[in-house]
Amino acid sequence: MKNLRLKAARALLDMSQKDLAEAVQVSRQTIHAIEKGDYNPTIKLCLSICHVLGKTLDELFWEDDENEVE
Amino acid sequence: MKNLRLKAARALLDMSQKDLAEAVQVSRQTIHAIEKGDYNPTIKLCLSICHVLGKTLDELFWEDDENEVE
DNA sequence: GCATTTTGTCAATTATATTTTACTTTTTGT
DNA sequence: ACAAAAAGTAAAATATAATTGACAAAATGC
Numbered sequence: 563m564k565n566l567r568l569k570a571a572r573a574l575l576d577m578s579q580k581d582l583a584e585a586v587q588v589s590r591q592t593i594h595a596i597e598k599g600d601y602n603p604t605i606k607l608c609l610s611i612c613h614v615l616g617k618t619l620d621e622l623f624w625e626d627d628e629n630e631v632e
Numbered sequence: 633m634k635n636l637r638l639k640a641a642r643a644l645l646d647m648s649q650k651d652l653a654e655a656v657q658v659s660r661q662t663i664h665a666i667e668k669g670d671y672n673p674t675i676k677l678c679l680s681i682c683h684v685l686g687k688t689l690d691e692l693f694w695e696d697d698e699n700e701v702e
Numbered sequence: 703g704c705a706t707t708t709t710g711t712c713a714a715t716t717a718t719a720t721t722t723t724a725c726t727t728t729t730t731g732t
Numbered sequence: 733a734c735a736a737a738a739a740g741t742a743a744a745a746t747a748t749a750a751t752t753g754a755c756a757a758a759a760t761g762c
Contacts, residue, residue, distance in 0.1 A: 589751050606672035619689035623675055659721055
């Protein structure tokens with residue numbers, strides 16, 4: 563359920579969870595929870611994250627079995 | 633803000649709001665609100681809708697100014 | 703090894719997505 | 733024109749996304 567693509571995209575820009583959280587104006591815990599796969603963010607937040615990380619929805623949030631863990 | 637692509641994709645399959653609502657197990661009002669653009673659904677619900685309608689997240693929920701009204 | 707940053711985690715609160723019921727307005731078919 | 737289905741709308745209740753604060757564990761740099 564982990565979103566490793568999000569983690570990777572963030573790493574590619576050398577951003578910490580805190581950096582991303584501030585960029586999209588949510589709490590650090592929210593970013594952590596999304597990466598961990600604990601719960602489902604709103605589409606609005608997903609879009610904000612995509613814009614900051616320079617990715618599309620399909621690239622970060624489309625789910626095929628290839629891109630997930632656990 | 634209206635999501636006309638969702639409406640169109642639904643029309644293409646000859647599904648009513650009620651049909652789609654039942655297929656993704658939410659209320660008809662939720663589908664209506666999403667099409668109207670009133671609020672932001674969760675990514676999980678967006679993914680369910682995509683699967684039922686045979687579209688990707690980018691096709692239905694990516695926002696460039698081309699695809700929206702008002 | 704030590705200090706600092708980053709990440710992981712938890713509980714309690716707040717904001718908001720979603721439901722339910724109910725009613726009105728449009729659309730569609732005959 | 734009429735009936736039936738579909739779509740639009742609204743208020744109150746419920747479920748859950750997101751916040752906040754605080755602390756522990758792991759990673760990074762010196």
